[in-house]
Amino acid sequence: MDAQTAENTVNTVLGPVPAQELGVVAVHEALLSVVPGAEYAFDVTIDRAEIFETLAEKLKDFRGHGGGTIVDSTGMFHGRDVRLYEALSRTTGVHIVASTGQGPEEMLGGYFLTPQTNPPTPWPAEKFADLFTKEVTEGMVVPRVERRGAAGLVVTAATLAGMTATDESLFRGAARAALSTGVPVSIRFGNDAVRDLEVILDEKLPADRVVVGGLDRKDAVAVGAPLEVARRGAYVAIDHVGTEDERHLGDKERVALVAQLVEAGFGERILLSSSATGVAKGHDGNDMPYSYVLSTFAPLLKAQGLSDEDVQRILVDNPRELLSVR
Amino acid sequence: MPRVNTVLGPIPAEELGLVAVHEHIGYGMPGSELDTKWWKTPEQRYDETVPKLRRFHEYGGGTFVDATGICNGRDIDYYQSLSEKTGVHIVASTGFVGGDTALPFFARASVEYLAEHFIHEITVGIGDTGGKAGIIKVGVSRGGRMTDLDKRIYRAAARASKATGVGILTHLAIDAENAIAIFNEEGLPLDRVLFGHVDDGVNADKTRDTWIAEQGGRIGFDTFGYETELPDPPFWARPRKERLDHFLRFISGEGRIKQVLASADANCSPLGWPGVKGHTVNYIFEDLIPDLRAAGLDETAIKTIFVDNPADFLSIKN
Numbered sequence: 001m002d003a004q005t006a007e008n009t010v011n012t013v014l015g016p017v018p019a020q021e022l023g024v025v026a027v028h029e030a031l032l033s034v035v036p037g038a039e040y041a042f043d044v045t046i047d048r049a050e051i052f053e054t055l056a057e058k059l060k061d062f063r064g065h066g067g068g069t070i071v072d073s074t075g076m077f078h079g080r081d082v083r084l085y086e087a088l089s090r091t092t093g094v095h096i097v098a099s100t101g102q103g104p105e106e107m108l109g110g111y112f113l114t115p116q117t118n119p120p121t122p123w124p125a126e127k128f129a130d131l132f133t134k135e136v137t138e139g140m141v142v143p144r145v146e147r148r149g150a151a152g153l154v155v156t157a158a159t160l161a162g163m164t165a166t167d168e169s170l171f172r173g174a175a176r177a178a179l180s181t182g183v184p185v186s187i188r189f190g191n192d193a194v195r196d197l198e199v200i201l202d203e204k205l206p207a208d209r210v211v212v213g214g215l216d217r218k219d220a221v222a223v224g225a226p227l228e229v230a231r232r233g234a235y236v237a238i239d240h241v242g243t244e245d246e247r248h249l250g251d252k253e254r255v256a257l258v259a260q261l262v263e264a265g266f267g268e269r270i271l272l273s274s275s276a277t278g279v280a281k282g283h284d285g286n287d288m289p290y291s292y293v294l295s296t297f298a299p300l301l302k303a304q305g306l307s308d309e310d311v312q313r314i315l316v317d318n319p320r321e322l323l324s325v326r
Numbered sequence: 327m328p329r330v331n332t333v334l335g336p337i338p339a340e341e342l343g344l345v346a347v348h349e350h351i352g353y354g355m356p357g358s359e360l361d362t363k364w365w366k367t368p369e370q371r372y373d374e375t376v377p378k379l380r381r382f383h384e385y386g387g388g389t390f391v392d393a394t395g396i397c398n399g400r401d402i403d404y405y406q407s408l409s410e411k412t413g414v415h416i417v418a419s420t421g422f423v424g425g426d427t428a429l430p431f432f433a434r435a436s437v438e439y440l441a442e443h444f445i446h447e448i449t450v451g452i453g454d455t456g457g458k459a460g461i462i463k464v465g466v467s468r469g470g471r472m473t474d475l476d477k478r479i480y481r482a483a484a485r486a487s488k489a490t491g492v493g494i495l496t497h498l499a500i501d502a503e504n505a506i507a508i509f510n511e512e513g514l515p516l517d518r519v520l521f522g523h524v525d526d527g528v529n530a531d532k533t534r535d536t537w538i539a540e541q542g543g544r545i546g547f548d549t550f551g552y553e554t555e556l557p558d559p560p561f562w563a564r565p566r567k568e569r570l571d572h573f574l575r576f577i578s579g580e581g582r583i584k585q586v587l588a589s590a591d592a593n594c595s596p597l598g599w600p601g602v603k604g605h606t607v608n609y610i611f612e613d614l615i616p617d618l619r620a621a622g623l624d625e626t627a628i629k630t631i632f633v634d635n636p637a638d639f640l641s642i643k644n
């Protein structure tokens with residue numbers, strides 16, 4: 001660890017934390033996950049005390065299994081509750097990194113898509129860049145009330161059927177915000193991981209400031225996207241660990257994919273996470289515990305022959321490097 | 327006795343008085359709450375709003391209908407405090423200004439779910455405020471044609487209107503053939519629908535106001551005051567005289583004065599846009615009613631437009 005690394009910090013909801021203190025990081029999880037609009041639905045109850053209790057339980061379980069830091073990668077418009085996360089972090093001792101950003105297009109409010117101008121031109125990249133940048137430099141918003149601590153990363157996503165023009169504005173805006181603030185970008189791709197990554201790289205953001213999520217999707221693996229993303233120098237997030245469904249690899253295949261990437265020399269580009277939804281409102285979410293990677297998947301990796309060092313690198317060193325503000 | 331849902335509870339229709347039928351305490355596109363550029367302190371919001379409502383009350387205004395949709399910054403407990411403190415009755419909306427202001431949760435919802443949601447807000451209440459919606463807002467998304475989502479919202483609104491007896495108020499009356507087809511399919515009498523913004527500067531030419539009236543719909547000239555004469559007019563502004571002439575021409579038709587409503591669509595304190603300086607709900611008293619008198623309308627006609635028609639429209643019919 002050089003002197004530079006020793007001084008690195010990461011933006012958590014309780015303020016900057018020395019990067020070495022993060023411990024094991026789950027880089028792509030959700031704390032409170034609310035489909036935009038569900039907060040107004042007559043049959044959705046948002047009981048913050050109850051939500052706190054549920055999340056605190058899950059975070060303690062994560063910590064109990066050796067977890068140190070949770071990244072809430074839901075962005076600024078999917079239920080993010082910064083004050084609740086501050087209280088959760090204080091109570092459980094788990095570092096919480098919250099994110100700015102939003103996407104894909106379908107998840108945006110009309111303010112960004114059909115503004116009160118004639119014609120109603122959707123927001124360009126520069127305006128998204130400004131919106132996201134301020135969430136890092138001035139703090140994350142509690143809508144219409146106040147700003148709190150700095151966002152630790154910018155997240156965005158492309159439409160599954162393929163990146164739309166507004167998705168591209170979101171990607172470019174996210175890349176510019178990352179470039180100007182030093183926090184990383186986390187993307188979820190549409191129908192082409194490498195092409196979507198290239199949009200970010202086209203903004204001159206160094207590849208090692210980018211994590212591509214969802215690379216345990218079958219369609220991505222089928223075209224060799226995980227290896228190609230690693231070759232470009234970006235982080236490869238295998239971030240549905242524990243999920244067994246039609247769209248994703250199973251854990252057995254995930255283990256093989258990790259081993260393959262390590263073998264190819266990309267051990268320092270791999271990230272693991274479960275996309276657990278701590279509390280979901282307006283959608284089903286999942287019952288995945290944040291501790292799943294530690295409790296269940298890491299032992300599978302070791303059984304496959306990965307060294308303790310390899311596993312440590314994936315769970316601790318790689319996310320630490322990614323999240324360190326540059 | 328006919329009753330009307332206000333944010334502070336049902337009132338007899340007889341108590342509504344003069345009604346501003348399409349107004350906004352504060353409107354913002356969904357997502358604008360994330361942009362600090364528009365944020366206002368609560369002090370500022372009350373400061374911009376209370377004097378306008380007080381003046382409205384002093385002028386003889388009775389009821390302020392807030393046509394702000396579910397995701398547009400609608401804020402029921404705030405309206406309740408405003409109403410309680412100023413004495414102005416405030417009627418709130420369920421529904422959406424247009425499909426393009428419905429957030430993903432509702433955009434993905436079925437007609438059945440949307441109807442259930444609207445009915446809940448009308449009969450049980452909005453959130454945990456206890457305030458019930460008194461009208462259903464629907465509208466046409468930007469682009470001039472009803473989208474599939476717009477149509478689902480219209481259909482759900484028709485069902486909720488039939489089930490509860492509250493009326494529907496539309497944002498824009500373009501593409502009315504599609505709207506009326508839906509209302510007819512659902513068996514909703516068209517006098518339960520106020521087709522709004524027929525006088526809008528962008529869309530007036532494409533709006534078949536007399537045809538809608540012939541079908542039995544109510545007609546809203548409800549963007550009075552958005553005039554090209556303003557120092558900084560919005561893109562939907564229209565020359566003052568042109569709008570007034572349009573209105574007078576419309577009500578000169580046989581029986582049409584019974585079908586017409588008028589309002590200013592002003593924001594007391596806009597939430598996600600700068601608003602239009604100098605334009606308030608009190609345009610109704612300060613400009614519109616004097617203009618109508620000058621054009622020869624008598625007090626009975628004015629009462630028909632601003633008191634009797636809205637009372638009939640807002641009364642719960644079941």
Ligand SMILES: [Zn+2]
Nearest residue numbers: 348349393591
């Ligand atoms: Zn309006």
